[in-house]
Amino acid sequence: MPAPSQESPELIDLFTTYTAGPDSIGAHLRDAAVRAGADDPLLVVTGADMALYPGGGRPPTVLGFRLSTRGFKELAAVSHLGPALASLAALKRGDERGVWRADALRLLTEVRRSRAANDVALWRDRIAAPSYRGREEAIAAMVDYSCDLTERYLVRALADPAYLSERTLREDYLDDGDPGELPVSFNRIMVATFFLVGMDNAHRFITWCDVQGVDWERAMVVIAGQQGRPTAGVTWRTSSVAAIVLAASRHKLPLDRLYMAPHAPVFATPADGDLSEVAALEPALRALWAGTRATVDLGATMFEGYPAFSPSGGDEAVLSFGDTTTEVGEMPPIRSDDDWRALVTRLRVVMEDPRQLLSGAVSDYAAQQLVAHDNDPLAITVPGLDGEPYPGLAAARETAGRRAV
Structure with a gap:
């Protein structure tokens, strides 16, 4: 005999009436929002490219970003030397198989090869990034110095393994010290390499956007998919890409029109100018932005009079009835079970803050209360x-029956 169903078909149908289906109320709202914004420009940034969909059915344009840009990998190779040496020091602790030594020898070989390949002509004539023009000699000198400094540290560590430690790495390589012994610390080099990459990305993106003539007040912006590490860049404040986009707009783009969407579909970097995959994703990406926006806009309708969510708002605020708080940047803390201003404000925040899970308005408070009890x-x-004056089920059905008659 089959086990009885653990679900109520009637209540499941009620659930799907609003959501979870192509003919649901929520889907109809999303579709209406897509139609309303069909002519608005949509900017989508993936981990490797930027695509602008002008709207109105016009074809997209794409700009290569990060991995496909000139000099990115070469400068990243230099900036990675610091973490590479720190990793060797960590590996050496308890290493009985000699893995650290083999890795150190391999790194030493590649450092020497890179130093031999580095010269002004490499940066001026081959890499030839426009934003580096006029600095090629300085960049080549920095790379040469970085390789030399790393080589000397590795040679000493291989000759005397006791030398390889977190202390010597900081004192002799990373931190500022005696200018005679360490003219430029590697911490400064890492800052320089990261800055050069960020400068180049921003320079090319700003130039590209200026040519496209983006209407930033109407722009729909999605930063899609993984940006760097799996845990990186998933909020406005932690995304370097978001910072570049906002700067490129000269801060005309309202922050609430920029959505971080790490689970959004992304296109592969176009090859040979073929933008068919980029174009094919436009409907799904427009639906993602418009559907999110439509839900966000419900917050003001449903919760007028409670503090609104603002991406640029302050940190969590303690609320009370009668206070003058009009917006918050984070979930307000709940002070008690009857802190209704905070509780209802949280309902508005999860509706208007696209970072939030809609069902997560009070999950943290519930968990805290369980731990405390x-x-x-x-x-x-x-x-x-608990404690609310709901009529008993029989009385409620009796009342409903009289209304039906």
Whole structure:
């Protein structure tokens, strides 16, 4: 005999009436929002490229970004020397198989090869990034110095393994010290390489956007997919790409029109000028932005009078009835089970803040209360349920029956 269903078909149908289906109310709202913004420019930034969909069915244009840009990998190779030596020091601790030594020898070989290949002509004539023009000699000198400094450290560490340590790495390589012994610390070199990469990305992107004539007040912006490390750049404040986009707009782009979407579909870097895959993703990406925006806009309708979410708002604010707070940048703390101004404001925040899970308005508070009460669900108060004057089920059905008649 099959086990009885653990679901209520009637309530599941009620669930899907609003969401989880192509013919749901939520889907209809999204579709209406897509139609309303069909002529607005859509800018999509992936981990490697930027695509501008002008709107109105016009074809996209694409700018290569990061991995496909001139000099990125070469400068990243230099900036990685610091973490590489720190990794060797970490590997050496408890290393019984000699892995650190083999890696150090391989790194030494590549450092020497890179130093031999580096010269002014490489940066001026081959890499030839426009934003580096006039600095090629200085960049070549920095790379030569970086390789020499790293080689000397590695040679000493291989000759005397006890020398390889976090202390010597900081004192003799990373940190500022005696200018006679260490004219430029590697920390400064890492800053320089990161700055050069950021400068080049920003320079090319700003130039490209200026040529495109983006209407930033109407622009729909999605930063899609993984940006660097799997955990990196998933919020406005931690995304270097978001900072570049905002700067390129001369801060005309409203921050609430820029969405971080790490799970959004992304296109592969176009090859041989073929933009068919980029064009094919436009409907899905427009639906993602417009659907998110449509839900965000419900917040003001549903929760007028409660503080609104603002991307540029301050940190979490303690709220109370009668206060003058009009916007918050984070979830306000809940002070008690009947802190209704904070509780309802959280409902507005999860609606208007696209970083939030809609069902997560009070999950953290529920978890905190369980921990404080030995994980006993009956020992805590469920706001909005416990102590509320709901009529009994029989009385409610009787009332509903009279209304139906």
